[in-house]
Amino acid sequence: MGLFRDTVIQLSENKTLNDLTKQMGLKFGARKFVGGVDTEEAIETFKSINADGMSVTFDNLGEFITDTMDATYEKDLILEMIKAIDEHKVNAHCSVKLTQIGLDIDYEFCKTNFREILEAAKQVGIFVNIDMESYRVYDATMRMLDEMLEEFDNVGTVLQSYLFDSEEDVIKHKDERVRIVKGAYKEDPSVALQERESIDIAFEELIKKHLTEGTGFTSIATHDHNIIYNIMDFVERENIDKDTFEFQMLYGFRYDLAKQIVKKGYSMCIYVPYGNDWYAYFMRRIAERPQNVNLLVKDLMDNPAVKAGTITAGGLVVLGIISSIVKMFRK
Numbered sequence: 199m200g201l202f203r204d205t206v207i208q209l210s211e212n213k214t215l216n217d218l219t220k221q222m223g224l225k226f227g228a229r230k231f232v233g234g235v236d237t238e239e240a241i242e243t244f245k246s247i248n249a250d251g252m253s254v255t256f257d258n259l260g261e262f263i264t265d266t267m268d269a270t271y272e273k274d275l276i277l278e279m280i281k282a283i284d285e286h287k288v289n290a291h292c293s294v295k296l297t298q299i300g301l302d303i304d305y306e307f308c309k310t311n312f313r314e315i316l317e318a319a320k321q322v323g324i325f326v327n328i329d330m331e332s333y334r335v336y337d338a339t340m341r342m343l344d345e346m347l348e349e350f351d352n353v354g355t356v357l358q359s360y361l362f363d364s365e366e367d368v369i370k371h372k373d374e375r376v377r378i379v380k381g382a383y384k385e386d387p388s389v390a391l392q393e394r395e396s397i398d399i400a401f402e403e404l405i406k407k408h409l410t411e412g413t414g415f416t417s418i419a420t421h422d423h424n425i426i427y428n429i430m431d432f433v434e435r436e437n438i439d440k441d442t443f444e445f446q447m448l449y450g451f452r453y454d455l456a457k458q459i460v461k462k463g464y465s466m467c468i469y470v471p472y473g474n475d476w477y478a479y480f481m482r483r484i485a486e487r488p489q490n491v492n493l494l495v496k497d498l499m500d501n502p503a504v505k506a507g508t509i510t511a512g513g514l515v516v517l518g519i520i521s522s523i524v525k526m527f528r529k
C-alpha cells in the first residue's frame with residue numbers, strides 16, 4: 199500500500215491535472231468531501247452541521263498559488279467567508295494554508311495577507327488555524343506562527359505526529375491552541391516517521407502531552423476510532439475538562455461516528471473545504487484511504503458526459519489517471 203500512497207500523493211502535486219479539474223466543477227465524487235462551490239453554498243453546509251451540534255472549521259480550497267493576483271484573490275475569498283460567518287451567525291472558524299496566500303511567492307507579502315485575515319477574524323471573534331502543509335514550508339510556517347502570536351491571540355497551527363520536530367513543538371506550544379494530526383504528506387525518512395504503527399504511537403503521545411502539559415486548547419483531528427476511544431478513556435481517567443479539547447473530522451468522513459461522539463458529550467468540529475479547486479485535497483484523501491476510489495468509479499458511471507461519450511479532452515486525461523489508480527488498487 200506504500201507504493202499506492204506515494205503514487206497518489208505524487209499525483210496530488212501535479213499542477214496540470216489540478217488546472218484541468220478546476221474547470222470541471224465538483225466531479226468524480228468530490229462533492230462528498232467538499233461542502234460547496236462558493237461561500238453561499240458552504241454557509242448552508244455549515245448551518246446543517248451546526249444543527250447537528252457540531253462546529254465547523256472552513257478551508258477555502260486552492261493550492262499551487264504562485265502569482266500575487268491569485269494569492270490576493272484567495273485572501274479576499276477568505277475575508278468574504280469571515281464576513282458571511284459573522285452575518286449568518288454560524289459557529290465556524292478559519293483554516294488557512296499559507297501557500298494559498300503567497301508563502302511560495304514572498305514571505306512578507308504572505309504575512310501582510312495573513313495579518314489582514316487575522317485582523318478581520320479578530321474583529322468578529324473568529325479563531326484562525328494555520329494548516330500544516332509539507333515539510334518544505336515547515337520552518338516558514340512556524341516562523342509565521344511565532345511572529346503572529348506576538349500580535350494576535352486568535353491564531354494557532356497543526357502538529358503532525360509523523361514529524362520528529364513535533365515532540366519538541368508540542369511542549370513549545372503547550373499554552374496555545376493546537377490541532378494534532380498524523381500527517382498527510384510524503385516526507386523524507388530524515389525528518390519523519392514512516393511506519394503507520396510508530397506514527398499512531400507518536401500521535402497518542404502528542405495528544406496526551408498537549409492535553410496535560412499546558413493551558414492550550416487541543417483539537418484532536420482523526421477518523422481513527424481506536425485512537426478516539428483511547429483518548430476518551432484517558433481524559434476520563436485523568437479527569438480532564440471536556441471544554442479544553444475537541445475532536446475534529448473532515449467533512450464527508452464517518453459522520454455517524456462524529457454524531458455518536460457528540461452524543462457522549464464531547465465537542466466535535468467538522469473541517470469543511472469548499473470551492474472548485476478540489477483536486478489536490480481529494481487526491482490526498484484517496485492516498486490515505488484507497489476505498490475512496492470507489493466513489494470516483496461510481497460517480498464516473500453516473501456521469502452524463504461519460505455516458506453520452508461527450509467528455510472533454512481534460513476529462514479524458516483525468517479519466518486515464520483515475521483508471522490507472524483503480525487498476526493499481528484492485529491488483
Ligand SMILES: Cc1cc2nc3c(=O)[nH]c(=O)nc-3n(C[C@H](O)[C@H](O)[C@H](O)COP(=O)(O)OP(=O)(O)OC[C@H]3O[C@@H](n4cnc5c(N)ncnc54)[C@H](O)[C@@H]3O)c2cc1C
Nearest residue numbers: 329330356379380381382419420421422423446447448469
Ligand atoms: C480535521 C482534520 C484536519 C487535518 N489537517 C491536517 C493538516 O493541517 N495537515 C496535515 O498534514 N494533515 C491534516 N489532516 C490529515 C491527517 O494528517 C491524516 O492524514 C488523516 O486524518 C488520516 O489519518 P486518520 O488519523 O484519520 O486515520 P487513518 O490512519 O487514515 O486511519 C486509521 C484507521 O481508522 C479507521 N478509519 C479511518 N478512516 C475511516 C473511514 N473513513 N471509515 C471507516 N474507518 C476509517 C480505519 O480502521 C483505519 O485503519 C487533517 C485531518 C483532519 C481529520
